[in-house]
Amino acid sequence: MKGRELAAVGFMTFALFLGAGNLIFPPLMAQQAGENWLSAIAGFLITAVGLPALTLIVLGKLPSIDRLTSALPTWMDRGFWILILTTIGPAFALPRAVTVAYEMGIKPFSSGDGLFLFSILFCALTLVLAIKPGKLINYIGRIMTPALIAMLGLLTVFALFNPLGSPSKATDIYQSAPVVNGLIQGYMTLDAIAAVVFGWVIINTIRTTSSQDKETSFRDTLIIVGIYAALMALCYLSMGYLGATSSNIAPNASNGGEILAAYAAGQFGAFGQILLASITLIACLTTTVGITTANAEYYKNTYGINVKLSAIVVTFLTATISNVGLETIIQVSLPVILILCPIAIALILSVIFIPKASEPKQRCASMGQTMVVLISGVFGTLDALNILGKLPDFVSDTATHYLPLFPDNMSWLMPSLVTMALVRITRQFMASKQPLFG
Template sequence: MNQRLKLTDIIAIGFMLFAFFLGAGNIIFPPMAGQLAGHNLLPSMGGFLLTAVGLPLSGIIAVAIAGGSWEHLTKDLPVKVSTLMASLIFIIIGPAFAAPRTGLVAYEMAVKPLLSNPDKVSLAIFSVVFFAIAMFFSWSQGKLIDMIGKILTPVLFLCLAILAIAVFVAPQGDIMVAQKAYAIAPFTTGFFEGYNTMDTFASLMFGILVVEGLKGKGITDAKATTKYLISAAVIAAAGLAFVYISLFYLGATSGSIAAHSANGGEILSIYIQALFGSYGQIVLSIIVALACLTTAIGLLSSVSDYFSGITPISYRQWVVIIGIVCAVVANVGLNQLISLSVPVLFALYPVAIALVVLAFVRKFLPNPTLAYRVVLLVSLLFALVDAAKQIGVNVSVFNFLPLFQDGMGWVLPTAAALVVAMFLSPEEKSEKVSQEIA
């Protein structure tokens, strides 16, 4: 069987993955960061790219190294633990948080400004239409590469490229002085802000989705799958870096026209209006609508694919169920769900990063079973402290931990656990696992 893809298909896979990652939040945040960074643009942007692009890229490569499935990635964990972890992640990035937000942001930024009298009815109608379109594109699981990578993403990327060229050719002001934390520690501030995009979650799920897309193209060999998955990850990372760099520069040169903006979305809107005049809102609407739609399709598809594999309900039935739930949540319960979801995000995100690191070092571990269980348990326990802080629990007793104030108090304990796991002998590990099971 032919295990080779045409160059156009490889590019399409990378474009599809790029579009899945590039949600409205990824477009809205960099302009504000760039404005605050000012003259410290380069170190701030470097720190941001390291985590906002580097971590998702690492996540995709980890999926490729592990064998292209969640089961392979977590094979050293108890099945029930692996299933619970995956289910929570998919629920968070699916109907409970990220997916409904794509519809709401698309409405707020792409549609609402074009309406004379926006109200709850217009939001309800838009939500139904938006998620119906997302369900349509998610319906044929094996054709995502052709529909997203070859149709929607090129249009999105063209719009972003036009915006980037306009920003660099005709900047709307001079770069201003750095502000707030960006004036004191630009690199680390950018680093932490990139970390907070939390795209490593999505990388694990989207990587698995790309594997399914490759199967639809006839790629089933493990080596070929790994090669094309890594190629797609590099293309997606390059696309994300291109967009982030141009939007950082947009923000850095926005001080004279959008100095007192409340958020990056406002900066972006004002800047595009200045660049394109009366057509500015149309340009912004197209970019935001496509960015939100492609991300919604990726989330809807990946969540449906996972739950169809662990339940008797089919993939297409899950597409409908989740699409309907997302449309409803976008209208009636997003704020409440966000308040519940954020602590879960803080609790699971470090575990996802630790899982990625373990995938890279697994072959160096004398006893992977014990290493995975210990390292992930340590990351979870300290991540729960960060999650508790998010809901107002007084956890000041942990202030002694490095990076704790930045929501990353789990890093040092997890790194220490990993080092210890590497130096334990296989016999000691086997004995401890036996005791744990007993």
């Protein structure tokens, strides 16, 4: 790729990840972290930027995205992708993006309830941009993302040179362990699972735009991931500093949206409201386009379904669900996402730590990788039930005493790593014994 193309795809990658949720996470965390906000953000960057970047690099190394699950039984392979694309798509993330875009981008300037009309128009625009995935670089990488970066840059410059307050005293959890709590908050953005979904768009774009040479294509992938990581880290740092200095204008805020709204109004007045609305609308639109395109790409590659038909179904479901009670949809979908996130990360780690010796021409299920998925799924379910407050007290107390990282909602990690280590040791042992039986 040429320099401009690399920059455009890197910008597109950044914009796909930068939804409204990513903007409102860091300000609230940094406000609570107070004088320790930089330590908290450092931990946050490791999991909120590092994990997605690692996921994209691993996907870029595979011959095709679906090879991530090709060593699983067919039912598990297809089930994983359908669940992950549906929950991150029309069942959860897409309706949430539409609703947030309306609440922060339109509602402050209108009276009455205009969500129904807005959802139709917003999903129609998403459909128009998604049915031509080859144009995504032009739509997002060269047009929308530079505008988004410019507006975020304006907020950042004013936050640095004209802060509306100073960092306050950290809350208890951020006094004792700011980095650890930042790590947990970054993990809870669920961007690692979003990276698996966006991989369909990003890696396919790189391979259709880049050289056919695998080494050159992978080098381009590394550069693009580097651009994404740098831009996202700068965004999180600036939003974090903004939140850390917001205690005077938005004390005891319940969410990051309140902090951003108060800051924009306090810094720019009415123009600030328009600026924040524009940032939110563009951020949500790039996310909905990316997720819709990912769904369409998967169903085309796996089942041969026409891209336009898939995109129409996804956007229709999104517009419908956006208007039938998002809270109910979240209650149903969030447990599934919380379970799928550990599975997705475990799959990425298994590709690194227990890679297959070669890529078979025919599908060949791996007992080792299947065990990793099952173990991460079981303990991920335990974490999900704990997050949702559905575990009986005696189970929660027992798990707190005996399961590492259970209080941090990451009890799946150690069992998954132990399983991978055992699989690797077993493979090496069997390989060393092979000549005796060969």
